Amino acid sequence: MSDLVDVDVCAVEDLPSGSVKVVVHGDLAIAVFNADDALYAVEDRCTHDDGPLAEGEFDPDACVVSCPRHGAEFDIRTGSALTLPAYVPVDTYAVEVHDGRIRVALPRQ
Numbered sequence: 001m002s003d004l005v006d007v008d009v010c011a012v013e014d015l016p017s018g019s020v021k022v023v024v025h026g027d028l029a030i031a032v033f034n035a036d037d038a039l040y041a042v043e044d045r046c047t048h049d050d051g052p053l054a055e056g057e058f059d060p061d062a063c064v065v066s067c068p069r070h071g072a073e074f075d076i077r078t079g080s081a082l083t084l085p086a087y088v089p090v091d092t093y094a095v096e097v098h099d100g101r102i103r104v105a106l107p108r109q
């Protein structure tokens with residue numbers, strides 16, 4: 001049995017380019033971003049001090065989100081912390097589209 005489980009996020013049309021949605025799975029909150037019709041998922045918890053990344057400013061052209069608490073920037077494609085005060089990357093997750101639904105592969109809980 002796989003250690004991952006597919007979790008439904010929403011219909012493709014409900015996550016237009018430039019938008020973000022949060023899906024909760026057990027004790028994990030995941031932010032799913034649409035950057036110019038490419039989909040990315042990262043843990044919705046800043047590695048500096050747990051800020052909710054989905055509530056931060058999102059630049060879909062640069063694929064960068066800024067933490068709303070102290071402004072650290074993350075590359076949503078890789079999870080890399082681009083600016084201080086964060087320096088540890090956020091976890092990233094695979095995103096797929098099946099039958100018009102966006103799904104993320106998350107650890108089984």
Ligand code: FES
Nearest residue numbers: 046049051067070
């Ligand atoms: S909690 Fe995100 S920069 Fe501090």
